[in-house]
Amino acid sequence: MNTExxxxxIREANLxxxxxxxxxxxxDREQALYRLGVSDETAxxxxxxxxxxxxxxxxxxxxxxxxxxxxELVWNLLTNHGRGAANDGVNRLHASILMAGRHQEAA
Known part of the structure; x- marks a missing residue:
């Protein structure tokens, strides 16, 4: 893939x-703030x-x-690095909780 x-x-992804x-x-503004990780002003x-x-x-x-x-913690939870598939739901929930807490800290 060349530079052009x-x-x-990048332009397509941005749009x-x-x-x-x-x-x-x-x-749904509240859901968007959480899912996008942006402030109310940015939204x-x-x-x-x-x-x-x-x-x-x-x-x-x-x-x-x-x-x-x-x-690394969130990435490991999302990819189940070193864990079985049985804990997939729990790991994703844990990652979501961590990211939601970071969203609250940023807001």
Whole structure:
């Protein structure tokens, strides 16, 4: 994959993310804040974007979204690293609780 292809993929991911985020925010703001991991202020700005503004923002060369699982514990819980499939539901629940706590800390 060359540089131009990578930049095109980033633009597409950005636009998809903005469209999804705006849709989530408009349909259920509280769920969107949790699922997107954004502040109420940021959600308001995203909800108010026009299609032209979304296209302009998405056309940059930097990803707008980022991984929220930035520590080894959450990644291990999500991937069941070193555990059996029997604990999958419990591990995902634990990871969700950890990420929800981090969302509350950021808000």
């Amino acid at each position: 292809q990578i930049l095109a993929e 998809s993310y903005l469209m999804l985020a705006q849709s989530l925010i408009r349909s 308001g700005m995203i909800a108010a974007l026009t299609p032209a503004q979304m296209l302009k923002i998405a056309s940059g060369n930097t990803l707008l979204c980022r991984f929220r699982m930035d520590d």
